[in-house]
Amino acid sequence: MSCFAWLGGGGGQLGLPMPKKFTYFALKTPIGLPSQFALEVSGLKYEGRSVTMDKWPTVKPTTPNGQLPFAEMPDGMVLCESGAIGRTIAGASGLLGKGKDYMVSEMLLGITSDFNKKAMDIAPTVFTVEKFDA
Secondary structure, eight states, rough: TTTTTGGGSSSSSSSSSOOEEEEEEEOOOOOTTTHHHHHHHHHOOOOEEOOOOHHHHGGGGGOOOOOOOOETTTTTTTSSHHHHHHHHHHHTTTTTOTTHHHHHHHHHHHHHHHHHHOOOOOOTTTTGGGGSSS
């Protein structure tokens, strides 16, 4: 059980199942961390898989859309796209919020996503460093 379990909403919302496995790069990024944090906060069981850069060329063709993250669901479905995964985890663990709290959280997610897109355009990452001058 997670040390953050006391934050959990206690029970799923919208009939969403918890992913049984979450796969992402062995990196701390604004793409993977929200889902990883939600998994820990949920206090529910899951398997985490970190992909190192040297393994990525082998893993990439096995992903649903050629990208990470992806989540394997209990029924065998593979869910891709970080926002969908994060909200599924939040729903499965009762962390979506209700009413105004839900609306505000969705607004903040949108703002954060817009900010991340802009930041990625101006800041080099391990994937884009070649496109930037030193």
